[in-house]
Amino acid sequence: MSWAALLVLAAGTYACRAAGPLLLGGRELPPRLDAVLGLLPAALLAALVATQTFADGTALALDARAAGVAAAAVALWRGAPFVAVVLVGTVTAALLRLAGLP
Amino acid sequence: MPTNDAIRGRAARNALTIAAYAAVFGVSFGVLATSADLSVAQTCALSLLVFAGGAQFAVVGVLAAGGATAAAVVSGLLLNSRYLAFGMVVTPFLRGSVARRALGAQLLTDESAALALAEPDAREAVRTYWVTGVVLYLVWNAGTLVGALVGEAIGDPATLGLDAALPAAFLALLVPLLRDRPRRVAALAGAGLALLLTPVTPPGVPILAAALGGLAGLRVPGGTRDAR
Numbered sequence: 001m002s003w004a005a006l007l008v009l010a011a012g013t014y015a016c017r018a019a020g021p022l023l024l025g026g027r028e029l030p031p032r033l034d035a036v037l038g039l040l041p042a043a044l045l046a047a048l049v050a051t052q053t054f055a056d057g058t059a060l061a062l063d064a065r066a067a068g069v070a071a072a073a074v075a076l077w078r079g080a081p082f083v084a085v086v087l088v089g090t091v092t093a094a095l096l097r098l099a100g101l102p
Numbered sequence: 103m104p105t106n107d108a109i110r111g112r113a114a115r116n117a118l119t120i121a122a123y124a125a126v127f128g129v130s131f132g133v134l135a136t137s138a139d140l141s142v143a144q145t146c147a148l149s150l151l152v153f154a155g156g157a158q159f160a161v162v163g164v165l166a167a168g169g170a171t172a173a174a175v176v177s178g179l180l181l182n183s184r185y186l187a188f189g190m191v192v193t194p195f196l197r198g199s200v201a202r203r204a205l206g207a208q209l210l211t212d213e214s215a216a217l218a219l220a221e222p223d224a225r226e227a228v229r230t231y232w233v234t235g236v237v238l239y240l241v242w243n244a245g246t247l248v249g250a251l252v253g254e255a256i257g258d259p260a261t262l263g264l265d266a267a268l269p270a271a272f273l274a275l276l277v278p279l280l281r282d283r284p285r286r287v288a289a290l291a292g293a294g295l296a297l298l299l300t301p302v303t304p305p306g307v308p309i310l311a312a313a314l315g316g317l318a319g320l321r322v323p324g325g326t327r328d329a330r
Contacts, residue, residue: 001140001161003147005171009161010151012175013182018207020189021196029187035284037187039316041156042285043292044181045276047312048163050293052269055300055308057168068266072273082274083126089270094263 064101068093117230120213121237124155125245130267131158132249133256137264138166142250149246153208153239156275157181163268164306173306180313188215194224195231209235288319 029037053069054060072089080088128149135145140162148158157178164174189207192215196206209232218231256262280286292315296308303311 001144001165001171001174003144005175006144006147006151009148009157009175009178012179013152013154013157013185014208016179016182016185017189017210018204019186020191020193021203021207022200029190034187035320036316037184039284039288039319040180040313041184042276042279043288043312043315043319044160044177044309045156045272045279046289046293047296047309047315048160048177048272049269049276050296051167051300051308052163052265052272054297055167055305057305058301058303060297060300064263065260065266065269068263069269069273072266072270076274076277082123082271083130085274086130086267086270089266090263092263093266094261097261097263 061102064093064096067096067101117217117234117237120217120234121241124213124238124241127155128242128245129249129252130271131155131162132246132251133253134159134166134249134264134268135162135246136250136253137256138162140165142247142254145250145253146243146247149243152178152182153242154178154182154185154211155242159268159271159275160309163272164309166265166268167305169306169309170304173304173310177306177309180310185210188212191215192218192231195228206232206235209239211235211238213238283324284319284322286319287322288316291315291318 049069053066054062056063068089068091071092072085075085075088131149132145135148135158136142140148148161152158160181161174161178164177165171188210192206192210195218196203211234214231214235217234218227221227221230256264276289280289292312295315296312299308299311
């Protein structure tokens, strides 16, 4: 990652944060834009889960990583806290790799 | 009716719980960022300047998958676009000089906004916003530095199962968002689009295209228009 890209991300993020407090002074967003902004995180995070679990470059793969994420999903469903969910996923994938899975 | 002391105790306990979570979350970000070949300095700069966990993980995720830097930056910005809406909501807590409002804006996170909005007393809400923001900022950055230094010492991340850590973390961030039908439809459409496009587009593009899933959610009735 280049420093220029990092600074663009930082500046863009700050612009989003400061627009309300510095410029608009509490005026409301157009309802249509507000609705889209509310749905974006769910769409993006779901896409990240899907690709990080099944994509290997431009190929799709079913490997120890997918098994790890499945185990993490079970932990999440059982109400485990964030750190435990991540740990369960990580340890499951590591153990399956140790057992010879790709 | 809870007493003032009980309310203050609850606010402090909430802030502490969130701080503990942010510390561990920050350490895991540091480890994952350096295992995706970011330098320690860049890893720390992300936490200092961007200060948004979900977007930082997303950037690292796209880069780790071999995606272009531009795709990583755009997906991070799309995730952070929700702060436009949050910024409007917390504006009442950020009255005062330009410098004070400018500093307060950088401390805007899902957590500082949510805790402040949950506080019934207006003066306490302002205090809660600032205390939560400052504590989170310090803890998140300290955690990132520790994680980055630990991550540098770790060899191949796949052997340790760290490639499963990132999607597991995203999943844990995603599930609380799926409270209503429009968000569930947006999530399903986003995931489906991303998987369909993976074999036919360069890495990173599927994530950006998944933003269109958000538009699919707009067509579904039954949305909650309040906090996200």
